[in-house]
Amino acid sequence: MLGKYAHLAQSLSGLREAGTNPFTVAFDEILSPTTARLNGQTVVLLGTNNYLGLTFDESCIAAAVSALETEGTGTTGSRIANGTYSAHVALEKQVATFLGRQDAMVFTTGYQANLGIMAALAGRDDHLLLDADSHASIYDGSRLSEAQVTRFRHNDPDDLYRRLRYLADKPGDKLIVVEGIYSMLGDVAPLAEFAAVKRETGAYLLVDEAHSLGVLGEHGRGLQEVAGVEADVDFVVGTFSKSLGSIGGFCASDMPGFEVLRVASRAYMFTASMPPSIAASVTQAFEVMAARPDLRQALTRNAEALYQGLSKAGFRLGPTPSPIVSVRLTKPELAVAFWNKLLARGLYVNLALPPATPARESLLRTSVSAAHSEADIRFAVDAIASVGEELGIIGATVEAAE
């Protein structure tokens, strides 16, 4: 039964031999949005997607506790049966208001939001056009849909245009799917150009703002706000598990009749809804996000400092500063050794290995939080630079190691 995973099992045992297994880390205790205890050691967390540091926000915790005490631990049912409480309705209103949209649907996770929306929107004769570096949830959503799936080159509007031209005479609707900030390298979609292609070809546009909601835009409405193309984005998808510090997903839209998806989207209907405590904490987190633009400014400052620090040290990074900063390495073994040495120095980052990475690179993926102090960022830059030198990745012996 598990024989087909022989190569994965082999990589896993290789990882265990190299030190701590990065894919089975279990924290003993979470001390704050930016620190934890792991195997008895205190570590700085630099890979949590906790962009605004809201996981310990007192008002969000209070809202969750109050809902927990008055409405219980779980809904024990689907949104279309017994699983919709006033908390879910309030959260949907909150999402729609925050994004300036007519309507919003809330899902139990962000992964399910992509599955549920893409599979419901794109039918047998329709066409999905996916950026080649799309997140797994987008690929999985495209497989659940019965639509024809075409990939275009990552962040390449001309390539998208070319493919839409080949499809021009085919029947069915065309839905373009892109992300705001890409989770592996922190690069940003050329959204204004994609929107222009969409207008010219009559396609629809879905933007997954998973990593950009609350992170980009003067009001935190994501890349669509920065690019000034909100009117061109037909469907905004996102998650509550990153900037909002909790869990859950959503899709917001102005499309007339959007409501019908509540009885057409299987990932919405055939799973239990989020606990009311989660809905309450997320609703409150939207309030905090709107009231505290300073958090976004702190995040941007920290992201810039980390990116510049690592860039000056000589590492190869993603193309632009963003709250996701990845050190790009070619050899997986080197990345694993690097990851272990950082942990030994008290710094936790994410390890991303091929094939889940663009261009099959091995990545030390970091993500910054508004809650990091300047000292945290300095500590991280110093630790990464020291280990990088030790391993010959930066400094005089670069070529030998890479």
Add this chain to the structure above:
Amino acid sequence: MPSEEDVIATIVAVIRTLDGVTPAMADAVTPETNILRDLSLDSIAVMDFIMELETAFNTVIPLDTVAEIATVGDLARAITTEQARTAA
């Protein structure tokens, strides 16, 4: 309409550019070559290969048809069919 030989020649030219494919492997490609096994492409490499082919042939090859493609010959037929459909 290009002949099947022309189509295969273009496919081989694209195969030559793929990561992990040696010149010897590309030289040995015939219509019977099994794409996954003989070129040792994993699922992501296959998707990238398809994207390159689409560019080379000015067409789209829907990913759901890819499941039925095993050999280079199957691929050439799928491309010819798709091109005929687009031209019609």
